[in-house]
Amino acid sequence: MSQRIFEGLKVLDFANNVAGPGAGALLSDYGAEVIKIERPIFGDDTRTWRSGQFDSISWYTWLNRGKKSVTISLTDPDGLAVIKKMAADADVVLQAFRPGVMQRFGLDYESVAKVNSSVVYCSISAYGQTGPKATNPGYDQIAQAYTGLMDMTGQPDGPPTRVSISILDHSTGINAFGSTCAALYHREKTGEGQHIDVSLVGTAFSMIDMFEEIAEATALGISVNAKRVGRFTVSPGxxxxxxxxxxxxxxxxxxxxxxxxxxxxxxxxxxxxxxxxxxxxxxxxxxxxxxxxxxxxxxxxxxxxxxxxxxxxxxxxxxxxxxxxDIVSDEHLLARGAITDIPAPTSMQARGVETIRARGPWHVLSKTPLQMGKAPDLGEHNVEVLTRYGLSAEEIGILQEKWNKSK
Structure with a gap:
């Protein structure tokens, strides 16, 4: 098989939950080394979103496939010093904290770019990095409500309805991935890195049908709003x-x-x-x-x-x-590899679970097909990664013990 597209690319992934980790997982599918920075003891929130089967962490497994997990405390000066070394030679930084958080740690785009001018730095948030609501907290359903997406969903005589899947989380992750790819192409041509600002609200707003018609009517002084249509659509039939x-x-x-x-x-x-x-x-x-x-x-x-x-x-x-x-055993999706088996995390393999049934690649490339790796156990790659930055295995153990006691 030919070299994977992003082989040799180093990604520092600070993201938690769904949107940011989803973007990092796609970069991993294309061959990047994605180092996931997680909180000691607890890790990513999705590690506790358990499905019940084998006590498996299915959300985490899917969203963090192919990555390496390193546990570091950002609130400890020793941990922060290591992180800054890692950011200095990263090709991509993914982060999904509220605006201002990374700045307090000295890990915002401006700070990282001073020592790593070619870095592609992707910030994912609810409302974006600028604007009156930039620092407001928010999740998928909040963005659905704010942008009118929820108001357009449901039966005509019913209340606004949330789209039941995390549609904006996943779509924002794909948008972040696409934007990062575009920025990497720009860097390939110019040598310049840049800051990417992707938001749940921006993703939702880009999907709103009828916006132009409603905006035009509003400008003309006509009171109009999109109506929920439920099971009926624009055309009978x-x-x-x-x-x-x-x-x-x-x-x-x-x-x-x-x-x-x-x-x-x-x-x-x-x-x-x-x-x-x-x-x-x-x-x-x-x-x-x-x-x-x-x-x-x-x-x-x-x-x-x-x-x-x-x-x-x-x-x-x-x-x-x-x-x-019905769809998890669909013959068409199985034939296309859209349903596949990915390697189980190391701890599950130790219990005899070799693979996990999952969604397969939905990008189909003829020359450089995607490969999905296993999700890491918490801190599985501490020694492998941190020894690259001047720490010995003994020093890593001491730091991990200190961080674990501080929680």
Whole structure:
């Protein structure tokens, strides 16, 4: 196999929880050496988010795959001195503290850049590094609420609804990864490092549909707001339809060609010429009626998969609404390697658990495919990493004992 894209790149990862660690994990997949700095004793918060199976730390395992764990106390001068040496020769620094925290330690971008001008320094936060709310705390659901994303989600007659997955955490991690790659390319051409400012709120705001339309109406003095649409979508023929046994499928027949194919699949040629459904405008006027007709057709099948198969034959975009339990053994994702087994952490391997079923690479590169390594145990690489910076194994042991007692 050819050399991995970021082989030889050194990343210092101070991030905790989801967004920052996710960015670091992707850099590791591409071959970078990612050194994760963790608190003594406790480590990353996700180490305690346990799933129950094998007492495994599945969140931590996924978000920190392929990294090296080093435990250092930032509040101790001895620990801080070592960290500053590490930052001085890092290619990338990832951090997700609130603005101002790294500055107090002398580890903010300006301080690090004085001794390492080529560093690519990525700061991830809730609201960004500037602005009135910059120092406010925030998490995924807070950013969903603040940016209006939550107001647009849910049933029309229901309350604002949080997207149940940590969509902004994961998306912000991917944004941070992409921005870091762009900055590294700039450095490759110019030798210059730079500071990257990525936020949960910025990620959420970039996703808001209808912003331009609402902004224009507001500028014209028209009172308007985006409405929750629930199961209905802009075009009748596209939406979520319930079948038997509380099963659902999603159909996207949202233009004239697809509406024709849907009518053919349902064996309802009359709907093509019916004045209530012969155009986009007429279908909009009669949306509830048409939704009911399509849903009755879906419910006519004993198994919703049969409805999906019929729609597939006519090339109507559709999918059964799967549960997470369904998708973990999906044949398509398995065939693409999107579901895979990654090495279990060393402590789990000692208990006989060699691999963990996980999401596989979703970036598919023909020449330099991603490789996912195992997540580290807390402090697993203390000696391997810290001896590079002038400490002996004995000195490392003394420092670790001191930091453990101080907690």
């Amino acid at each position: 596209a939406g979520t339809y319930q079948g038997r046994g509380n099963q659902y499928c999603e159909i996207a027949a949202n233009n004239e060609k697809l509406w024709l194919l849907l009518c053919q699949a349902m064996e309802r040629p009359d709907l093509i010429t019916d004045l209530r459904s012969d155009s986009e405008l007429s279908r909009m006027k009669n949306a509830p009626l048409l939704h009911s007709i399509i849903e009755d057709w879906v419910a006519s099948f004993d198994d919703i998969n049969l409805a999906v198969e019929k729609l597939d034959k006519f090339c109507v975009p559709c999918a059964k609404v799967n549960s997470v339990g």
